[in-house]
Amino acid sequence: MDIIKLRKDKFADFLASMGDYKLFAPQKVGESLRFAPVTDAGKVELAMANTTVPPKSIFFPQTETLYRYALGNTETHPPAEGEKGVIFGVRPCDARAQVIVDKLFSWDVDDPYYLDRREKTVVVGLACNKPCVNCFCLSVGGDPASTEGLDMLMTELDDAYLLQPLTEKGEKLSQAMAAVTEAAETGDLHKAEELHQQAREMIGRKVETDGIPQKLPGLWEDELWQDTAASCLGCGICTFLCPTCHCFDIQDEVEGYDGRRCRMWDSCMFKEYTLHASGHNPRPTRRERTRNRISHKYSYFVQKFDVIACVGCGRCINFCPVNIDIVEVLRQVKEAR
Amino acid sequence: MCNNANPYVPFTATIEDTWFETVGDRCVKTFKVTLDDAAARANWSHRPGQCAMVGLLGVGESMFCVSCSPTEGDFLRFSVMRMGKVTQALHEMEAGDKITVRGPYGNSFPLEEWKGKHILTIGGGIGQAPLRPIVEYVKAKMDQYAGLTMIYGARTSGDLCFKNEFAEISACGGLTCHLTIDLAEEGWDYNVGFVPSLLMDVNPSPENTIAITCGPPIMIRFVLENLKKLNFADAQIYTTLENRMKCGFGKCGRCNVGSFYVCKDGPVFSYATLKDIPEAFA
Numbered sequence: 001m002d003i004i005k006l007r008k009d010k011f012a013d014f015l016a017s018m019g020d021y022k023l024f025a026p027q028k029v030g031e032s033l034r035f036a037p038v039t040d041a042g043k044v045e046l047a048m049a050n051t052t053v054p055p056k057s058i059f060f061p062q063t064e065t066l067y068r069y070a071l072g073n074t075e076t077h078p079p080a081e082g083e084k085g086v087i088f089g090v091r092p093c094d095a096r097a098q099v100i101v102d103k104l105f106s107w108d109v110d111d112p113y114y115l116d117r118r119e120k121t122v123v124v125g126l127a128c129n130k131p132c133v134n135c136f137c138l139s140v141g142g143d144p145a146s147t148e149g150l151d152m153l154m155t156e157l158d159d160a161y162l163l164q165p166l167t168e169k170g171e172k173l174s175q176a177m178a179a180v181t182e183a184a185e186t187g188d189l190h191k192a193e194e195l196h197q198q199a200r201e202m203i204g205r206k207v208e209t210d211g212i213p214q215k216l217p218g219l220w221e222d223e224l225w226q227d228t229a230a231s232c233l234g235c236g237i238c239t240f241l242c243p244t245c246h247c248f249d250i251q252d253e254v255e256g257y258d259g260r261r262c263r264m265w266d267s268c269m270f271k272e273y274t275l276h277a278s279g280h281n282p283r284p285t286r287r288e289r290t291r292n293r294i295s296h297k298y299s300y301f302v303q304k305f306d307v308i309a310c311v312g313c314g315r316c317i318n319f320c321p322v323n324i325d326i327v328e329v330l331r332q333v334k335e336a337r
Numbered sequence: 338m339c340n341n342a343n344p345y346v347p348f349t350a351t352i353e354d355t356w357f358e359t360v361g362d363r364c365v366k367t368f369k370v371t372l373d374d375a376a377a378r379a380n381w382s383h384r385p386g387q388c389a390m391v392g393l394l395g396v397g398e399s400m401f402c403v404s405c406s407p408t409e410g411d412f413l414r415f416s417v418m419r420m421g422k423v424t425q426a427l428h429e430m431e432a433g434d435k436i437t438v439r440g441p442y443g444n445s446f447p448l449e450e451w452k453g454k455h456i457l458t459i460g461g462g463i464g465q466a467p468l469r470p471i472v473e474y475v476k477a478k479m480d481q482y483a484g485l486t487m488i489y490g491a492r493t494s495g496d497l498c499f500k501n502e503f504a505e506i507s508a509c510g511g512l513t514c515h516l517t518i519d520l521a522e523e524g525w526d527y528n529v530g531f532v533p534s535l536l537m538d539v540n541p542s543p544e545n546t547i548a549i550t551c552g553p554p555i556m557i558r559f560v561l562e563n564l565k566k567l568n569f570a571d572a573q574i575y576t577t578l579e580n581r582m583k584c585g586f587g588k589c590g591r592c593n594v595g596s597f598y599v600c601k602d603g604p605v606f607s608y609a610t611l612k613d614i615p616e617a618f619a
Contacts, residue, residue, distance in 0.1 A: 066345045067343075067345070067346055071394065071395050074349040074373070074394070074435050074437075076346050076347070076394070078343055078345075078346060104587075104588060105588060107587060108587055108601060109344050109586040109587070110344075111344075111588055112343050112344075112345075113345075217595070217615075220615045221615075246588075246590065247589060247590030247591060248583065248584075248588075248589050248590070249583055249589070250345075250397075250583045250584065251397065252394070252395055252396060252397050259394055259395045261345075261394070263345075263583075263589075266583075266590075266591070268590065268591070273581070273591050274580065274581050274591055275581065276579070276580075276581055277399070277420035277424065278420060280554075282580065282594075282616065283619070288619070292593075292616075295595075296593070299596070300593060300595060300596035303596040304596050
């Protein structure tokens with residue numbers, strides 16, 4: 001597959017060339033940066049560290065309708081299937097996260113809503129030239145230029161983006177872009193590789209994760225859970241902004257006679273998440289909930305799907321209002337006896 | 338799972354009959370229902386121990402065990418305690434009303450594996466609901482099992498579910514039924530005391546026996562202790578777990594105990610599996 005490049009001054013033309021693909025790219029929405037449909041090329045923000053909200057919101061929206069119904073009628077109407085899309089500017093950690101979440105949504109029973117969007121969406125990644133201060137992807141099997149889960153990898157050069165198609169979907173997209181792109185030169189490839197290597201060296205946060213999945217069950221009663229939970233407010237931002245967190249609630253919403261059953265992001269950090277109708281709660285305090293969050297990512301998910309459900313994006317560290325730091329928690333797990 | 342192509346979309350079912358098992362604030366009402374769609378009805382097959390999502394459009398869905406055995410006929414039964422939003426709305430429903438059902442979900446009691454063995458069920462309160470399909474299944478295939486002993490208790494005689502079935506169970510050859518209530522009542526001719534104590538009085542032999550217990554957590558704790566005293570091995574003891582659930586097929590996340598999803602990997606677990614999971618009895 002031929003590597004091509006897109007000059008930055010052609011960016012608006014490129015967006016216009018997308019034709020029948022619905023295009024999503026990072027944009028400022030309110031206070032946060034998130035993937036949203038592109039209507040104005042000028043609003044796309046690629047000079048970002050990473051989006052506040054991970055691209056999981058495109059495949060697994062914060063709230064989505066499972067089906068609609070009319071009260072008093074037994075018919076249910078699921079929404080029409082999704083359209084072809086391109087999600088542009090996904091950081092390699094978030095693309096890996098989607099591959100991890102795919103395992104959950106396709107094990108045993110396929111989730112039709114999620115998998116339909118996955119199948120119809122082309123994922124164009126953006127290699128990290130400048131990782132953030134809390135990035136630790138190298139510790140959990142990632143890389144600032146990882147291609148896992150990407151159909152095309154894009155690297156920002158001085159005046160252009162280098163585009164490397166990786167899959168059939170990526171190749172098809174690259175052909176659709178032919179009018180606005182040009183062939184890459186050898187020098188561009190060298191430059192990109194140099195930038196990738198520089199990025200790897202810039203990642204300052206590291207934690208040794210070997211042995212953590214095996215060790216965690218033995219730390220069930222360890223003090224570290226109480227210590228970590230002591231400052232936790234239970235706000236759930238660590239899970240909402242986590243690219244691998246996939247838990248959801250299902251609720252009915254009714255207006256007049258029109259009803260819909262929808263699913264929405266939920267969080268294991270909320271006490272209602274496991275609260276039984278009887279009032280009994282198997283995870284009654286933040287200690288049990290914190291223990292479950294870490295154990296799920298670093299042990300249960302590994303036991304079930306053979307991969308750590310954390311990609312080291314650093315969002316849970318960056319956005320925690322009380323500075324709970326998962327890298328520090330993991331270090332404590334390593335040190336605990 | 339024999340559901341629609343979209344696993345979130347439920348089947349419509351019609352309530353054929355309802356009756357109250359118990360009275361009071363937390364009364365239990367049983368619903369006998371039939372799926373409306375002929376193809377869905379033909380494709381549906383559940384095994385004792387499996388669960389289903391029962392709901393009402395506009396209200397919500399909750400997970401219940403199917404409280405009948407497939408040997409009883411081409412219908413489903415759910416015995417629902419009035420507790421929260423969905424169960425209160427369900428309790429308003431009567432024969433002829435429509436509800437939604439999806440499933441069946443989860444694993445089941447390995448009754449095929451248990452052929453030739455003596456089956457001991459130990460239930461408390463609404464915990465008899467998942468055990469009832471075992472009793473009915475064994476009763477229908479009595480020639481394939483060495484026998485069945487049912488131990489069942491509740492706070493008062495009024496809190497015992499499936500009361501009108503006990504006489505028939507006791508009348509079957511090979512089936513024994515031991516009942517208990519917490520405090521003596523006028524006209525009560527059976528045992529008085531807690532289920533774990535009655536278990537010790539009945540003193541079942543662990544020889545070629547499988548014990549299955551369901552009930553309140555505190556009862557299960559003492560039943561497990563007593564089964565160990567009676568020399569039951571971990572692999573001879575089974576229970577069912579329950580947790581809050583939303584999807585029923587291992588996606589929504591909340592029902593996990595350790596790395597197991599109760600909706601998929603459970604609800605039936607052997608004590609040999611559960612004893613190493615610290616969260617199992619939380």
